[in-house]
Amino acid sequence: MQRLMIADGSDVVRKVGKRILAELGFLVAEAASSEEALGRCQLELPALLIVDAGMEGALDLIQNVRALPNGKSVRIYYCVIEADLKKMMLGKRAGANDFLLKPFDRKILTSVFAGLGVAA
Known part of the structure; x- marks a missing residue:
């Protein structure tokens, strides 16, 4: 099962994304801030990372990862x-x-991530 992290300041976006992506076979972690996301990545690096551009420190998070x-x-x-x-x-x-x-929805996430969740 692939590890995926959603780094987004919105609780709703993270919850909806997590539910959809878990159904696609991902082990999904959430982070509400760039700092939290980086800390989690330092402990266990995900295979995929979704970073909200509107989140403070988003570009720094990408560079630090x-x-x-x-x-x-x-x-x-x-x-x-x-x-x-x-x-x-x-x-x-x-x-x-x-x-x-x-905003992404089930159709968008499925078209982008279907088949990646169970890939090794």
């Missing part, structure tokens, strides 16, 4: 509210692999 041992192996999704090219480029420069548009 990349700097961890094996941090380059984490697939990081930078979650943006709109397709803002400037914000997306900042995420890419910080080390994000891909992007998710918020």
